[in-house]
Amino acid sequence: MPVCGVFGKAVTTVEGIRGVEERVHPVQERLTKAHGSQCGYCTPGFIMAMYTLLRNKPQPTKDDVDIAIQGNLCRCTGYRPILEAFYSFAKDEKGEIKVTENGCPMGEKCCKNGGDGCGGERKTLIKLSDMSKCVPYDPSHELIFPPELKLKNFHQQSFFHDSNGHKWYQPTDYSMLLALKRKHPHARVISGNSELAIELKFRFINLEMVINPRQVPELHEHHLTDDGVYLGTGLSLSQMEDALNEFSKDLPESKTRVFKAVLEMLHWFAGRHVRNVASVAGNIATASPISDLNPIWMASKAKVVLDSEERGERTLTIDEKFFIGYRKTVIRPDEIVKAVIVPFSNENEHFYAYKLAQRREDDIAIVTGAFRAQMNPKTQLVDNLSISYGGMDIFTRLALKTAEKLAGKKWDKTLLDLGLNLISEEFTLKPDVPGGMARFRQTLTLSFFFKFFLQVAKNLQISIDHCVEKTEIGDTIPHTLNATQLYQEVSKDQPIHDPVGRPLEHVSGERHTTGEAIYTTDIEIAGCLHSALVLAPIACGTIDNVDPTKALEMDGVIAFFDASDLPTNERMGHHSDTPIFAKDRVSYHCQPIGIIVARDHETARRGANAVVVQCTAEKPIVTIEEARKADSWILDELQLHSQLNEGNDVVKKNDWSKYTRVIEGEVKMGGQEHFYFETHNCIVIPKEDRALEVIVSTQGINDVQTEIGKCLSIPRHKIVVKVKRIGGGFGGKETASPLIAVPCALAAMKLKKPVRLYLERFDDMAITGTRHPFNFNYKVALSEDNHLIDYDVTAYANGGHSLDLSTGVLTRAMVHIDNVYKFKNAHIYGRICRTNTASNTAFRGFGGPQGMFCTETLMKQLAETYDLDVDELREKNLYNEGDMTPFGMHLRKCNIRRTWHECKEISQYLEKKGKVQEFNRKNHFRKRGLYMMPTKFGIGFGLKFMNQASALVLIYTDGTVLISHGGMEMGQGLHTKILQIAARCLDIPIELIHVEETATDKVPNSMPTAASVGSDLCGVAVEDACQQLNQRLQPYKDKMKEKAWKDWIQAAHIDRVSLSASGFGIIHNEPVDFFNGKGAELFGYCVYGTACCEVEIDCLTGDHRLLSTHIVMDIGDSLNPAIDIGQIEGAFVQGYGLFTMEEIRVRPNGIRLSRGPGVYKIPSADDVPRDFHVSLLKGSSNPHAIFASKAVGEPPLFLGCTVFFAIREAIRAYRIQQGQKGYFRFDSPATPEAIRMACEDEFTKKIPDLPDAHSFTPWTVAL
Known part of the structure; x- marks a missing residue:
C-alpha cells in the first residue's frame, strides 16, 4: 500500500497493541502460550489479523476466525497451534467453542469414556497449553485513538501529492473525479492497489499520475432497485459482501440466487485482507481472464454504470461485447466505473458458479464457470441459458453457441449429452496454450456444466441416471478442530527447576508475537547502502555484452560490480564450480551477473533492472528426461550393493528369470520451493585492516565466512559472521547464503561502506535452488509367500547447473530407498543430472523423502498387480530388531512395528476402512481414501567430519x-x-x-x-x-x-x-563408499514413525480435502514435547504440500514461472486436517543422543506422503467404479490436475489426447 493510500488513516502495527500497562495483548499471550510461533516471521501478521477481528467483532465465531486469517500463511507450525490459540476467542450461543473433544484421539473409545481403546493409561487430560489460564479478553481495555488527533471533516478533504513528477490525486467530489479523468484519461484509477502494486514492484512501470477515488461518496452508494442491487464500485469486496448479505435477509430466496453465487465465490476470492481493500470497480476494469467474479457478471447479465464528464452516464450489460481482448474492455479512457447492478433472480431461474484453483483458499483460479438456466414453468423447457467461463481464453467468454442450441430443450440426459459435446467443441485449447494444462482446463468446463446440470435436476426433482448428489467436497465435514497431542509427562520425582522434558514455550515466542524479535532486515546501520543483483534474462547461452550505463546515470545509483571486480577466485561452493557472477556464459535463468549499489533498496532494484544484458540464447536442458537424453551428468554413477555388506567381494546381478512374480516401473517426484518467509539477506560492514562484519540470514555461518574469505582473498580470522535468528531455513539457507553474501561483501569492500542486500521473493525463488526432483526406474521380485527378494533401482536427481549438495542428497535418497522394508538383495544406483536450472540444494529430508517415495510406490504396484492387501504386504516385510539395511547399518532400538500398531489402534484404522468403503459405495463423484504408511529416517550427516x-x-x-x-x-x-x-x-x-x-x-x-x-x-x-x-x-x-x-x-x-x-x-558414524558400493554404520540412530490419513476428493474437479491425520512418532525421550510436536506437525504439513499442491514450473526455454506466492502454493490453514492427532511413542529412550532424546526436524516430513497415497486410493475407487482395474502410475505431486485426469471417465474421454510431444512446445514444464 503506498503511503499516500493511508492518508487520513491511523496505522497500528503489532508493536502498538499492548495495553496501557504494557502488558502483552491477549492475542499475543495466547499465541505464545499455545506454542503457535516457531521462526516467528509470520507471527505479527497472524497477530494483527486476529487483533483486527476482535476490534471489529469482540465475540467472533470460529468461522470468523477462519475468514480473518485467510490471507495469512505459515511455513513452520502446521497451523494447529495457531488455530487453537485463536479459536479460544470464539464464541457461539452455548459459550466457548470446544477446540478439542476430550484430549484423546480414541474419541468415544477413550478410557475416560468407559472404553478400552487406549488401555486405560490416560486418566488425566494431557495438554500442551491451557488457554483458560490466560487473561480473558476485555474489549473495554483496548487502546483508543486519541480524539484530539482525529481529522475534522476528513470526508471533505481532497488530497494531492507530487513527488519527483509522480502525482497522486485523491478527490472527495464526484465532479472533480470526472474532471480529473477527462483531463488525464490515461491516469491509473486505483482503490485498493491490489493489482497496481504488483506491476510497480515487479514490472518497474513508471506511473506519472494516479487517481484514488475512495473518498468519493457517490462510489460507495448501495441500494435496491427495481431490477436488483445497485453497488457503487468504490465499495471494497468485503463491503459488497456485507451489502449483499444485508439485502438478502429481507428478500425471498428466489430473488437472491445470483447474490448467493457472488457470496460463495467471494469466500474463495483471494483472502480477507485483499477483499478489504480491493474494489468492485478494480475487479471489473482489470478484466483478468481468470477473474472469479466476471463470469458471474456475464452469466447473470449484470450491468455496469459508466460515467464521463464529456459524454455523461451510460449503462452497459456485461456481455460478450464487454471484454474485447486480454485485459481490455469497452470502457473508454475518460470514463470511470460508477456502479454495477447485480440483477435479481426469479423462481424459475437457477444460478450457480464454480471455481477450481491449485489451493482452495487465497488462490487464483485455473478455471471459473457461472451458469444460469431460465426454465419455463409450464413446459419445463429451457427458456434461455447463460454459460460463462474464465480461464478458457484471453478474456472471460460466454458459451453463446451452446446456449443457443440448448434453448427450448428438456432438462434431461439428452440435454446433458448435447451440452457436453457443444461445450467441448466451443471451448478448445491448443496444446501450447498460455497457462498450460489444456486437457485439464477443458475437462473442467465439462465438469462444471455437469455439476450445474445435477444441481438443477435436483432442484426440479428430476431423476437422472447418475446419482444426484452434492458434488462439492466438504459439505459433510465437521468444521470444529479436534486436535490432540499425547506425550509422556516427566516423572513426579523430577525437580521442579529441571526443565528437560517439559513443554516450555519457545524462548523467543513472546518477542515474536510482540514484534520485538530482531531479524537481519530489522537492523539499522548508519550510512548503509543498498544493493540488488543483476540477473540473467535467459537460461542458457552466451553473454555478449553487459552495459550498466543507464543504471549508473540514475539518481541514487552509486556503483556496479561484476566478475571483473573480483580480486582472485571467480567461483565458489564446496566444489568451486559455482560462478559468483556469470561472466561469459549463462547457466540458468536469473543467474547473478553483477550487483548494483544505490542509496536505497528500490533505487537499487530499478538500477539493476536498467542494466542492459545482451545474450545469445541456446536451447537449455531443464528436465531429467532431457538430461538423460543428452548424457548431461555431474559425477560418475554412484552405487550400493547389499551383497557387499554380507561378506561378498563380488557383486552378482539379479537373475530375474527364476522368479514368477516380478514387476518393474518408473515414477517421478517433483521438487519443492523452500518458501522460508524471510528471504535471503545480509549486511556487510567493513572494519579496519580489511576486516568484515557480516550479519546474515543463514544456516551455515562457516560457509559464509569461508566463501567470502576465499573469493575476496581475506583470511577468515578477519571475517566475523553473526546470526541472531532466521525466519525459516529448511535447508535453503545452508549453501545458498554465499550467493548473496559474497557479492554484498565485494561491494562493501570496494566502496568501504556498509552494504545491505536482501532479495525480493520473486528473485529469491529464481536465484536459489529447490528440493531435488527425482525420477526412478525400478524392478523388484516378490516371493510366493510375499517377501521382498531382489530389488534393482536407479535414482536420477536433477542437480541443476552445479554440484552443490547433490551428492549428499542423492546418496541419502539411496540409503533411504528401502524405507522400513527388508529386501533380501538390493542393487541401488544413482546419477546426478546437470541441467540449466539453479543448483538444487538441501531441503528438509535431504533426499530421504524421494527415495522412500519410490519404494512406497512399488509396494502399491506389487499389491495391485498381485491382488494383495498392501498393509499385510507391508507388515510381512517390516524391519525387525537387528536387521541390516542395504547400506550396511544394523537397526538397534527398531521401533517401527510399535509405531505401526499403535497408529493402527489410535486411528481406529480397520473401523475407518469399512466406513470409507461404505461412503464410496454411496457416493458417485466424491470418493474417500484411507492410507497408513510408516517411515524410517537416519540421523546424522553423511560425511563423518561434519558430525x-x-x-x-x-x-x-x-x-x-x-x-x-x-x-x-x-x-x-x-x-x-x-x-x-x-x-x-x-x-x-x-x-x-x-x-x-x-x-x-x-x-x-x-x-x-x-x-x-x-x-x-x-x-x-x-x-x-x-x-x-x-x-x-x-x-x-x-x-x-x-x-x-x-x-x-x-x-x-x-x-x-x-x-x-x-x-x-x-555423533559416531562411519561413511559409506558409494563409488564402490560398500556400506557402513552410516547413522548414529534412526527415527521411526507412522501416519494414517483420510481424504476426500471431488472426482469431477480434482479438488481434495484432508479429513483426518493420526501420527505416532518415536523420538525417544522428548527434550520439549511442545517444540517436538510442533516440529512433527509442521514437517507433516510441509510434506503434505510437497506431495500435493506444491509444483515448480518453468518454460521449456528454462524461464522460471514459479516465482512467488501468486503461482506457487503452500498449504494454508484451510488445508490442515480438522481431526489432527500426534502421539509420541512411550518408552523409547535413545542411548545415542543427549538425555535419551531423538532428532525430530526432518523425520516426520515423509509422513505427508500418506496424504498422497490416500488420494491415490480415492482415485482408485473411482477408477474401479468406472471399470478400470489394475495398477496405474501416479507421479507426485497430486495436484488437482493430476487427480482429475487420473479419474478417467466420460468427460475426460471427450477431450482429445495431446499430440506427440515432439510436435509442439508446451507452455510449461513441471520439474
Whole structure:
C-alpha cells in the first residue's frame, strides 16, 4: 500500500497493541502460550489479523476466525497451534467453542469414556497449553485513538501529492473525479492497489499520475432497485459482501440466487485482507481472464454504470461485447466505473458458479464457470441459458453457441449429452496454450456444466441416471478442530527447576508475537547502502555484452560490480564450480551477473533492472528426461550393493528369470520451493585492516565466512559472521547464503561502506535452488509367500547447473530407498543430472523423502498387480530388531512395528476402512481414501567430519550464564532446548541462562545447522562444557553445602577458578563408499514413525480435502514435547504440500514461472486436517543422543506422503467404479490436475489426447 493510500488513516502495527500497562495483548499471550510461533516471521501478521477481528467483532465465531486469517500463511507450525490459540476467542450461543473433544484421539473409545481403546493409561487430560489460564479478553481495555488527533471533516478533504513528477490525486467530489479523468484519461484509477502494486514492484512501470477515488461518496452508494442491487464500485469486496448479505435477509430466496453465487465465490476470492481493500470497480476494469467474479457478471447479465464528464452516464450489460481482448474492455479512457447492478433472480431461474484453483483458499483460479438456466414453468423447457467461463481464453467468454442450441430443450440426459459435446467443441485449447494444462482446463468446463446440470435436476426433482448428489467436497465435514497431542509427562520425582522434558514455550515466542524479535532486515546501520543483483534474462547461452550505463546515470545509483571486480577466485561452493557472477556464459535463468549499489533498496532494484544484458540464447536442458537424453551428468554413477555388506567381494546381478512374480516401473517426484518467509539477506560492514562484519540470514555461518574469505582473498580470522535468528531455513539457507553474501561483501569492500542486500521473493525463488526432483526406474521380485527378494533401482536427481549438495542428497535418497522394508538383495544406483536450472540444494529430508517415495510406490504396484492387501504386504516385510539395511547399518532400538500398531489402534484404522468403503459405495463423484504408511529416517550427516559441534559456556559472578554455540535458531526451538539442557546440567533455574547470537568469533568452524542434529550436536557440546564447569565447582559445592549457586560462583571466582568452558560434541558414524558400493554404520540412530490419513476428493474437479491425520512418532525421550510436536506437525504439513499442491514450473526455454506466492502454493490453514492427532511413542529412550532424546526436524516430513497415497486410493475407487482395474502410475505431486485426469471417465474421454510431444512446445514444464 503506498503511503499516500493511508492518508487520513491511523496505522497500528503489532508493536502498538499492548495495553496501557504494557502488558502483552491477549492475542499475543495466547499465541505464545499455545506454542503457535516457531521462526516467528509470520507471527505479527497472524497477530494483527486476529487483533483486527476482535476490534471489529469482540465475540467472533470460529468461522470468523477462519475468514480473518485467510490471507495469512505459515511455513513452520502446521497451523494447529495457531488455530487453537485463536479459536479460544470464539464464541457461539452455548459459550466457548470446544477446540478439542476430550484430549484423546480414541474419541468415544477413550478410557475416560468407559472404553478400552487406549488401555486405560490416560486418566488425566494431557495438554500442551491451557488457554483458560490466560487473561480473558476485555474489549473495554483496548487502546483508543486519541480524539484530539482525529481529522475534522476528513470526508471533505481532497488530497494531492507530487513527488519527483509522480502525482497522486485523491478527490472527495464526484465532479472533480470526472474532471480529473477527462483531463488525464490515461491516469491509473486505483482503490485498493491490489493489482497496481504488483506491476510497480515487479514490472518497474513508471506511473506519472494516479487517481484514488475512495473518498468519493457517490462510489460507495448501495441500494435496491427495481431490477436488483445497485453497488457503487468504490465499495471494497468485503463491503459488497456485507451489502449483499444485508439485502438478502429481507428478500425471498428466489430473488437472491445470483447474490448467493457472488457470496460463495467471494469466500474463495483471494483472502480477507485483499477483499478489504480491493474494489468492485478494480475487479471489473482489470478484466483478468481468470477473474472469479466476471463470469458471474456475464452469466447473470449484470450491468455496469459508466460515467464521463464529456459524454455523461451510460449503462452497459456485461456481455460478450464487454471484454474485447486480454485485459481490455469497452470502457473508454475518460470514463470511470460508477456502479454495477447485480440483477435479481426469479423462481424459475437457477444460478450457480464454480471455481477450481491449485489451493482452495487465497488462490487464483485455473478455471471459473457461472451458469444460469431460465426454465419455463409450464413446459419445463429451457427458456434461455447463460454459460460463462474464465480461464478458457484471453478474456472471460460466454458459451453463446451452446446456449443457443440448448434453448427450448428438456432438462434431461439428452440435454446433458448435447451440452457436453457443444461445450467441448466451443471451448478448445491448443496444446501450447498460455497457462498450460489444456486437457485439464477443458475437462473442467465439462465438469462444471455437469455439476450445474445435477444441481438443477435436483432442484426440479428430476431423476437422472447418475446419482444426484452434492458434488462439492466438504459439505459433510465437521468444521470444529479436534486436535490432540499425547506425550509422556516427566516423572513426579523430577525437580521442579529441571526443565528437560517439559513443554516450555519457545524462548523467543513472546518477542515474536510482540514484534520485538530482531531479524537481519530489522537492523539499522548508519550510512548503509543498498544493493540488488543483476540477473540473467535467459537460461542458457552466451553473454555478449553487459552495459550498466543507464543504471549508473540514475539518481541514487552509486556503483556496479561484476566478475571483473573480483580480486582472485571467480567461483565458489564446496566444489568451486559455482560462478559468483556469470561472466561469459549463462547457466540458468536469473543467474547473478553483477550487483548494483544505490542509496536505497528500490533505487537499487530499478538500477539493476536498467542494466542492459545482451545474450545469445541456446536451447537449455531443464528436465531429467532431457538430461538423460543428452548424457548431461555431474559425477560418475554412484552405487550400493547389499551383497557387499554380507561378506561378498563380488557383486552378482539379479537373475530375474527364476522368479514368477516380478514387476518393474518408473515414477517421478517433483521438487519443492523452500518458501522460508524471510528471504535471503545480509549486511556487510567493513572494519579496519580489511576486516568484515557480516550479519546474515543463514544456516551455515562457516560457509559464509569461508566463501567470502576465499573469493575476496581475506583470511577468515578477519571475517566475523553473526546470526541472531532466521525466519525459516529448511535447508535453503545452508549453501545458498554465499550467493548473496559474497557479492554484498565485494561491494562493501570496494566502496568501504556498509552494504545491505536482501532479495525480493520473486528473485529469491529464481536465484536459489529447490528440493531435488527425482525420477526412478525400478524392478523388484516378490516371493510366493510375499517377501521382498531382489530389488534393482536407479535414482536420477536433477542437480541443476552445479554440484552443490547433490551428492549428499542423492546418496541419502539411496540409503533411504528401502524405507522400513527388508529386501533380501538390493542393487541401488544413482546419477546426478546437470541441467540449466539453479543448483538444487538441501531441503528438509535431504533426499530421504524421494527415495522412500519410490519404494512406497512399488509396494502399491506389487499389491495391485498381485491382488494383495498392501498393509499385510507391508507388515510381512517390516524391519525387525537387528536387521541390516542395504547400506550396511544394523537397526538397534527398531521401533517401527510399535509405531505401526499403535497408529493402527489410535486411528481406529480397520473401523475407518469399512466406513470409507461404505461412503464410496454411496457416493458417485466424491470418493474417500484411507492410507497408513510408516517411515524410517537416519540421523546424522553423511560425511563423518561434519558430525561435530562446539559451544562456549560463560558463568558471571552474579550467577547468570551466557551460552554461545554453533547452531542457528531458525524456528526449530534449538536455543530453547539448549537452555533446558544447560539448566539440567548446571542444576540451576532456566531464567539464569541466556543464549547469545551465533557468531564465528565465539564458536569457530561450526557445521551448518542441518540434518536434524542441531540439538544432538550442540546439546552434547553444551553438556560437555557444563560438566567441565561442574567439576571445577564441585569442591565449593562440597565445602559450602548450605550455600547456593551464586555463593559457589563467587567463591570460585575469588579462588581464581575459570568460569568459562568450551565444549565439544560428536555423533559416531562411519561413511559409506558409494563409488564402490560398500556400506557402513552410516547413522548414529534412526527415527521411526507412522501416519494414517483420510481424504476426500471431488472426482469431477480434482479438488481434495484432508479429513483426518493420526501420527505416532518415536523420538525417544522428548527434550520439549511442545517444540517436538510442533516440529512433527509442521514437517507433516510441509510434506503434505510437497506431495500435493506444491509444483515448480518453468518454460521449456528454462524461464522460471514459479516465482512467488501468486503461482506457487503452500498449504494454508484451510488445508490442515480438522481431526489432527500426534502421539509420541512411550518408552523409547535413545542411548545415542543427549538425555535419551531423538532428532525430530526432518523425520516426520515423509509422513505427508500418506496424504498422497490416500488420494491415490480415492482415485482408485473411482477408477474401479468406472471399470478400470489394475495398477496405474501416479507421479507426485497430486495436484488437482493430476487427480482429475487420473479419474478417467466420460468427460475426460471427450477431450482429445495431446499430440506427440515432439510436435509442439508446451507452455510449461513441471520439474
